[in-house]
Amino acid sequence: ERDRERWEKERDRARWERERDREQNARRERDQREQNARRDREAREREMRDREEARRQQAERDRRNRTAPDGGPRRDYDRYNPKTGQWLPRQEDMP
Known part of the structure; x- marks a missing residue:
């Protein structure tokens, strides 16, 4: 009788350890x-x-290296206001 209880406890403990190991492996x-x-x-x-x-x-x-239609350097006429004589800041200088 006592042997059977000990055997069942060992079997239950072994089953519990297997389940615990399986859960740990799955996790x-x-x-x-x-x-x-x-x-x-x-x-x-x-x-x-x-990329x-x-x-x-x-x-x-590419934008910096573009040339004007006459082959000369690019001129930013759109940045110059002839009425006031002022140049607007370049886009790369704007925040």
Whole structure:
């Protein structure tokens, strides 16, 4: 009788430990998947930001390197007000 009780306790304890281990493994795998998904998402977002920044910088370089229709340097006539004789600040100097 006593042997059977001890055997049942050991069996129950072994079952409980197996369930606990299985739950811990499942939790660890779930955390790992979430971490991988977060890392992948952050890498994609960083790559998109970098591409957008590179595109913006290239557009800025292209704009700066444009020439006037006569082949001379670009002149910003739209920035000059002949009535007052004043130049408006360049767009890159504006906040």
